[in-house]
Amino acid sequence: MGLSRRAFLERVGKAGGYGALYVTMQGMGLLATPKAYAAPNLPAGSGKGVKVAVLGAGVAGLVAAYELRKAGYEVTVLEARQRPGGRAWSVRGGDRIQQIGRPDQTVDWESGRHHYFNAGPARIPQTHRAILSYCRDLGVPLEVMVNGNRMAKLDFGGKVVTNGQATNDTRGAFAELLSKAISRGSLDQELTPADKQALLGYLGFYGDLNPERMYAGSVRSTFKDPPGGYLHPPSSGEPLRLKDMMQSRFWGASLIFEEISEMQATMLQPVGGMDRISYALYEQVKPAVKFGAEVKEIRRRGKGVRIAYVDAGGAQRLDADYAIVTIPVPVLRKITADFSPAVQKALANTQYHEGTKVAWQTRRFWEQDDFQYGGLGWTEEPSELVWYPSGGFGEKTGILVGAYSIGFSGPENPRKFAAMSFDERFAVSRRVIEKFHPGRGRELGKPVTVAWDQTPYSEGVAVSWEEAQRTTDYATLCRPDGPFFFAGEHLSYINAWQEGAALSSHEAIKLLQARVSAA
Template identity: 65%
Template sequence: MGVSRRAFLTALGRVGGYGAVFTAMQALGLLAVSPAYAGPPDLPAGSGRGIKVAVLGGGVAGLVSALELRKAGYEVTVLEALDRPGGRSWTIRGGDTVRQLGRPDQVVDWTREPNHYFNAGPGRIPQSHHAVLACCRDLGVPLEVMVNANRAAKLDFNGQVVTNGQATNDTRGAFSELLAKAIDRRALDRELTGVDRERLMAYLSAYGALDRNKTYAGSDRAQFSTHPGAYLQAPVNAPPLRLSDMAQARFWGVSLLFEEFADMQATMLQPVGGMDRIAFALYERVKPAVRLGCRIQAIRRAGPGARIVYTEGGAERVLEADHVICTLPLPVLAKIPSDFSPPVKAAVADGARGYFSGTKVAFETRRFWEQDDFQFGGLGWTDEINETVWYPSGGLSEKTGILVGAYSIGFSSPDAPGKFAALPFEERFETCRRVIEKFHPGRGRELARPVTVCWAQTEFAEAAAVGWQEAQRAGAYALLCKPDGPFLFAGEHMSYLNAWQEGAVLSAHEAIKLIRAQVAA
């Protein structure tokens, strides 16, 4: 009996987590890679004169919408519930207060240095995300390299801690040895001609660092037991990891595949000083149109246009508009009384159920990973429920910095995010300290002044990002791609680049195109 793609992906998720599912979906053609960027929609100057647009949400999608529409003369009003722009593009610094639903407030008492920041939301920009990079260029936001992968960073699975370089290259060597033995035993004669067999054997010897006996006995690509030095200090390769140990430790999960994902391949980038530099640069361009601290109470129709009821400073207010771009996350939008058509209401509710959360923890500390271990940037991976240790790429060689001790979003197990989010703050912090102590013995006690953010516990977000299922793309998602009278939808959830700012920017462009078409009609 055949197995459906959905059943296959569900089973794969139980075994390999989010990363395995992500890779499989790309291979099956269910996740699109960013096409070449064509630029923002062409709106003739003055074409929006006299036309009012309400933008609900002051995140990246809302701010980009406002920027492009205002260029063409539209009268735009952005309503944002928070006291800052950016939405989930949120960077935390010393002096900030972090509020979480049902949890105590956290006052961040970090040193106020330029590189002492914590990206609670997005933290990297792939070089394939041309729309966001174009925004940075046009807005004058300086970028720097974000070290997404580092062979010196540690992996911790099943209690065994090794470097990424050792796990990667010992895996490559072990697989190459197995394939070479199969070729030697003529197991692939039906697939290979004599010449092809010789060429493949030569390649495997180089690719897997095999010796003359076609055996992998370790490699200087993986790990040294004695590092090369001066005079008589010759290098000695460390004994390779055994294939059986690597299989038991699950080293072949997302940690060894991560930098092969289409959106994770070098070179990765980040704004200098924090990811919110993009949102604030957009905000400065459209500031007169943005009203912070405005909570949406109802979204109503008013003839061919719309009427938005909201509160500001405790007072109820009404905004009339010809068009409305809704950029609110669907779990938030679904709770607001609206005059969306019944099918659109059902689509919003359907999409809202598919969101996933994520939890991060950050510490201020001495940069011991650089000063003691000479590791600069990258990600450390563990099968404990904090999942990831994220080392900073900015401020290299400074005395202190911000170390992200957890990014629990389902990389290693679909159960990890829920378990980690449910922990009291102190237990989250202790989990991170325990893992970092394994990576850097004696240094876990140096981690100070922790801060944590769980997106399921963050007001006006309630989740990290959407996770559309294949069937939803043809149903609820497709419906939200169309205007519902004066209402249009944008945000990362209105793209095939979910959880990325690129999706937010491109969806804003698509919503603007729909307004342009409505105005022309």
């Protein structure tokens, strides 16, 4: 009996983690392909006299407010936090980090343009045209974000090597295996003699095989002796063997990461922190935004809505014709609301991922001592990633993200890491960085950590839809519920990204505009 598609994907995820699962789903056509971007472009004045309550000032809420106000709608944005952006949160010196059930942290970092920590989203793919268009239109300067770096380290199976060695030794081993199969006639039914010779020639170049079509190491992978002047030619180091790589999980997310459509080696980031986008949107809608406004009830009132909330002045209420609800589902389902039974059921069934980061202020030893600039280091430990900064090259100190646990290296890691105490997380992160940069772990200082399931008004890093839910719970939340419209990254096929939040907001806006036009 064959495997169901769902069972097959579950096995892929357990074996290779999130990255392997993502690429497999992409290959099976289960993920959306980016299309040309077009803003909603509502007719000027079409919303005159119509009141809209936008619940949440994350990217989805800010985009909704921005586009609706341009069309003349009377918009009020209620945000429980004292800042815009939601999960698009950049932490700087002097900030206070609150975590549910954990002690508060005060960030004791020096000031500087590059001394920030993106606790949430931290990169923008070139395929995310909506977010990039808002950056362009609102004057948010961008710089290169180095997502892939062959100099960065991998730590799997008790062995630390560079990403370049693991990638090129894997390529060489596979090229040797395929060359052997061709030479022994194993592919004679699939290839003509001319095809075989052409493919053998290509594999020799692709895998850097020797004249005997064996992989004996390559200077693409690692140097035993680096190239120098005069009589100093390079020589390759000892290659990793196929059996060792099979035992080490080197073939998980780390080696295919840059092949994911949204994880190019070269990505983009706003200069000065990811929250620069949210603040740019906020400046356009500032008069409409109320911070410190915690929503307590979402009610129907005739054909419209009544929102009860609490702010510094006590209990308040807001009456409007419609509401666009962008509050993350783990928080939303705790709020008393007049949603339909179908919507209540869909909210109850919606689950979110854990996601946890650690950041340190430290000397930029990865650049100054090891000449590594940007990129990601991978480990099988629960911390999963070391994320090197892509801005401030040449500065003396910087902010190093010493952990990003979201399931790339193993599905069990996020929950395990989030459950640790702060000191336990810091110890794991320091241990991994010490493996990558011996003797430098002791230089790490002033750590902070954010776990999104423990962050007020978020309580999760991103939605986790099962495939079957896309036609049930997901579809329910994509439809208006009377005067209520829903938006956020959870209502897109680009989950965990600002792009998904923006595009879902566009869809909600179009549905609302159609309702107003038909009234």
